[in-house]
Ligand code: UDP
């Protein structure tokens with residue numbers, strides 16, 4: 001059985017079409033479609049319950065918006081399939097590609113990653129931001145993350161492996177490769193959004209990028225170390241120059257040195273504080289989401 005997980009946040013106009021398109025593409029497969037309503041406020045849940053008259057469609061409803069990562073996880077946790085695919089609800093991930101993913105899975109791939117070959121009509125700023133983020137993520141994880149997306153199919157074993165990562169700040173598309181199962185790729189062109197609007201603001205995107213980079217690398221922690229060492233070397237050079245009597249315009253140099261030192265200390269504190277906050281997040285081990293309804297309950301399954 002193939003489980004298709006569809007995170008949905010305020011997508012009321014896309015649910016019926018997404019259900020139809022995914023069902024049509026996988027018409028010859030035993031399948032389930034799991035819509036995860038990530039706390040929508042626009043009638044998305046009504047659309048999901050309406051779509052669930054089709055017994056292949058299941059719905060999970062969050063009590064509020066917990067974010068796409070949580071929605072993906074809830075879908076993976078409740079999926080019953082032998083292969084689990086994640087696809088956006090707005091049809092920007094072309095459903096036809098699912099067929100190719102299933103084929104690669106049948107040929108033995110543990111993970112089939114959807115890579116964007118054409119990024120669609122995104123803005124230049126967004127494109128540049130994505131490029132920098134994917135570059136840093138590639139370095140941090142050691143995998144090529146350029147063109148990576150959440151359009152991914154996992155074998156049951158790979159999905160179980162992903163679910164073993166208990167961290168709060170999980171990052172699905174990186175974890176899917178990080179687990180090390182045999183990976184295959186399919187490329188796709190990002191389609192225009194079917195209906196409705198994208199949910200990302202620059203602030204949300206920036207937070208998302210920083211958090212995910214921090215969960216895969218501790219390079220920023222070394223920043224304070226490098227600064228500290230450079231600072232000591234500079235201080236040593238200054239000391240030597242002072243001892244051999246080179247005129248340094250002492251007062252100005254002192255002020256500048258103090259300013260640099262203060263700056264360095266602040267930056268280091270900032271980096272340490274950031275990681276502390278990450279540790280705090282993990283230690284709290286709060287639940288990632290709360291489900292307040294399931295279409296299965298109504299069917300008394
Ligand atoms: N989404 C979600 N929770 C959120 C934001 C988005 O489940 O808090 C879903 C959304 O409904 C869509 C997918 O994640 O199916 C991608 O969202 P969007 O189209 O806004 O982002 P983009 O296409 O720009 O990556």
Ligand code: MG
Pocket residue numbers: 088090092193198
């Ligand atoms: Mg989209």
